[in-house]
Amino acid sequence: MKDVSALKPPPFARIGDSISLVSTPALVLDLDAFDANTQRMAELARRHGVALRPHAKAHKSTAIALRQLELGAVGVCCQKMSEAYPFVAKGVLSIHISNEFVGADKVAMAVELANYVRLSVCVDHPAQVDALGRAATQAGVVITVLPEVDIGQGRCGVKGNDALAALVDRIALYAGLRFGGLQAYHGGIQHLSTWEQRKEAAANAAHATAQYVQFLAARGIQCEVITGGGTGTAEFDVSSGVYTEIQPGSYVFMDGDYGSKDWLGGWKPAHSLYIASTVMSTAKPGLAVCDVGLKGVAVDSGLPVLRPGDHGGHLQYKAANDEHGILQIAAGDTQDYLGSRVYLIPGHCDPTANLYQQYVGYRRDVVECIWEIDARGLSQ
Amino acid sequence: MKDVSALKPPPFARIGDSISLVSTPALVLDLDAFDANTQRMAELARRHGVALRPHAKAHKSTAIALRQLELGAVGVCCQKMSEAYPFVAKGVLSIHISNEFVGADKVAMAVELANYVRLSVCVDHPAQVDALGRAATQAGVVITVLPEVDIGQGRCGVKGNDALAALVDRIALYAGLRFGGLQAYHGGIQHLSTWEQRKEAAANAAHATAQYVQFLAARGIQCEVITGGGTGTAEFDVSSGVYTEIQPGSYVFMDGDYGSKDWLGGWKPAHSLYIASTVMSTAKPGLAVCDVGLKGVAVDSGLPVLRPGDHGGHLQYKAANDEHGILQIAAGDTQDYLGSRVYLIPGHCDPTANLYQQYVGYRRDVVECIWEIDARGLSQ
Numbered sequence: 001m002k003d004v005s006a007l008k009p010p011p012f013a014r015i016g017d018s019i020s021l022v023s024t025p026a027l028v029l030d031l032d033a034f035d036a037n038t039q040r041m042a043e044l045a046r047r048h049g050v051a052l053r054p055h056a057k058a059h060k061s062t063a064i065a066l067r068q069l070e071l072g073a074v075g076v077c078c079q080k081m082s083e084a085y086p087f088v089a090k091g092v093l094s095i096h097i098s099n100e101f102v103g104a105d106k107v108a109m110a111v112e113l114a115n116y117v118r119l120s121v122c123v124d125h126p127a128q129v130d131a132l133g134r135a136a137t138q139a140g141v142v143i144t145v146l147p148e149v150d151i152g153q154g155r156c157g158v159k160g161n162d163a164l165a166a167l168v169d170r171i172a173l174y175a176g177l178r179f180g181g182l183q184a185y186h187g188g189i190q191h192l193s194t195w196e197q198r199k200e201a202a203a204n205a206a207h208a209t210a211q212y213v214q215f216l217a218a219r220g221i222q223c224e225v226i227t228g229g230g231t232g233t234a235e236f237d238v239s240s241g242v243y244t245e246i247q248p249g250s251y252v253f254m255d256g257d258y259g260s261k262d263w264l265g266g267w268k269p270a271h272s273l274y275i276a277s278t279v280m281s282t283a284k285p286g287l288a289v290c291d292v293g294l295k296g297v298a299v300d301s302g303l304p305v306l307r308p309g310d311h312g313g314h315l316q317y318k319a320a321n322d323e324h325g326i327l328q329i330a331a332g333d334t335q336d337y338l339g340s341r342v343y344l345i346p347g348h349c350d351p352t353a354n355l356y357q358q359y360v361g362y363r364r365d366v367v368e369c370i371w372e373i374d375a376r377g378l379s380q
Numbered sequence: 381m382k383d384v385s386a387l388k389p390p391p392f393a394r395i396g397d398s399i400s401l402v403s404t405p406a407l408v409l410d411l412d413a414f415d416a417n418t419q420r421m422a423e424l425a426r427r428h429g430v431a432l433r434p435h436a437k438a439h440k441s442t443a444i445a446l447r448q449l450e451l452g453a454v455g456v457c458c459q460k461m462s463e464a465y466p467f468v469a470k471g472v473l474s475i476h477i478s479n480e481f482v483g484a485d486k487v488a489m490a491v492e493l494a495n496y497v498r499l500s501v502c503v504d505h506p507a508q509v510d511a512l513g514r515a516a517t518q519a520g521v522v523i524t525v526l527p528e529v530d531i532g533q534g535r536c537g538v539k540g541n542d543a544l545a546a547l548v549d550r551i552a553l554y555a556g557l558r559f560g561g562l563q564a565y566h567g568g569i570q571h572l573s574t575w576e577q578r579k580e581a582a583a584n585a586a587h588a589t590a591q592y593v594q595f596l597a598a599r600g601i602q603c604e605v606i607t608g609g610g611t612g613t614a615e616f617d618v619s620s621g622v623y624t625e626i627q628p629g630s631y632v633f634m635d636g637d638y639g640s641k642d643w644l645g646g647w648k649p650a651h652s653l654y655i656a657s658t659v660m661s662t663a664k665p666g667l668a669v670c671d672v673g674l675k676g677v678a679v680d681s682g683l684p685v686l687r688p689g690d691h692g693g694h695l696q697y698k699a700a701n702d703e704h705g706i707l708q709i710a711a712g713d714t715q716d717y718l719g720s721r722v723y724l725i726p727g728h729c730d731p732t733a734n735l736y737q738q739y740v741g742y743r744r745d746v747v748e749c750i751w752e753i754d755a756r757g758l759s760q
Contacts, residue, residue: 023485024483091384150663155664163663278483280479281480291759339482355757
């Protein structure tokens, strides 16, 4: 009798197998498209002499981060303190937490991480500076602090020179803190529909950032790093003359929401990330029910769409239940799709990747690698 | 020098601590409410002589399943084949897969599981019967098969006596399969707004189910198990005279969507599951930004709401970004909420629980247990 307590599901993917044999649902990664995306963004930054610090929140995978570093990235951004741990453990030496945090638990993590890496963090309130400053100074570590300035997002970040100056002065009070420059990110403009809209909005954001930089310069304070930008505005950010560093994330995968935008005149990353799914019920005329629902794809930015051209364009994802995806079959098509494989482009990659434990990388339809999503769920 | 490769985030919760010390975001479980919910549903089923087979897809936790079994549950439902593995490994002896599946990978899992447990599965297509029948017969195991009938959901399940009869006859062709009765679930009616609407819809669903049962009886075929129902209709299903077994899931937690319905006349489970969150930025007047966004709460059934009464009702969750939750502060309230703790009721528990790795159980504000969400992400 086998020991039942050791029972585990079989591996859902095996290196060398055809991608069609991967057990669904699975996150599968077209490595040719992925490689092209990562190389192109690295080249874009290098050509303009701007540092590339990709956002690891998009992929949450140390394997991907290490590839980005090989191509010249200076480190990665994380959004949460616990999220940084697997990257540090795998040897990433420079981490920027592009977000505010509050609480003794988070401060303790920052101090611990600062023992291992060049750590920078964001603040937008004097109380954050004080808590971190006391702890870092007492622990004998130095943490770089980048006040976040609000350049139009209206979410986090200080607004106005006085508030910024107050933070900069406060950082200077602590031996354990070091002013490193500014975090200036505007998420909303990343997703504007047209290239022209994004270009204009990025120019406005860069202008707002430049005013803060000039204000500090007039006080004799230099910003070593001015970091921000994202996939939707990277091409403008690198030539802005303001940003020293960009932090795009989604470009490695390119999601449905980004993909639906107009990229006229600019470089459009290719879709590389799909959710492999299987049709498991065709009992209703006109419908094919697949095995990817709300637990397999994030729907906050729209439902997933099928990979263009597959199944003659006859299948359309029209509703997500918890474990079911409802595909509508084009009128007049009487094929029984039971068992058919579909590849879905998620509407929003970041929260979709956070649902899975692994990426299955493939090239020419053969599984080449299986990468852990080792920061999945690390949201503290 | 410490070995960096072993670096891990510190535990986010410790037994015996105040719940206020749990590192956020965290899924926290009010054990008094949870106990009352689980006991009350068990009593409801027992009182009516109906079997209770809670749906494990709602909590994905073997610790919770074992509590449900202690209170008299006959086993659990799972929605996916791989999802069943941790429950089998922890000693659950009866598993019903309340969903269709297709593919050699899934069939192989079914056959493997049937070596350890009483396994039942659903079908709604002859090809599913054939694939499973051949494999089970060859492996020398017996799998119980419950054809799914569509009683109004319009998703999976056969419609019409002929289609049902064809499946039943086909099951009989395989020594490795055993006809066990019917799966008859209508998810849509679980969430109807009023108690009267749900009562009427449940009566219609039970009537539709009864007609299939009578059709089979007229052919000399008895249904040992007629399983279905959910949290929203359980009180009607148990007294329907049709169902031998109910499969509610959400009742252990009670989510925001269920909670907003009218439960007049019936029993309303109490909210037991919250997401603990911390306000980490208050740089914008009128807004408090907390650390729970799309990666910490599923928003498909509406945004989360704050636990009633907290903070004088002055905070309202109004938007979810990837890692940020935007709380609007009531007009006139000038308090700085930085560092404040908020407890959020998720709009939809199932996909929210699937984002986390653990439940932190507390009683009278002290952490009493930490339960693994050990089937999280097992969606194959």
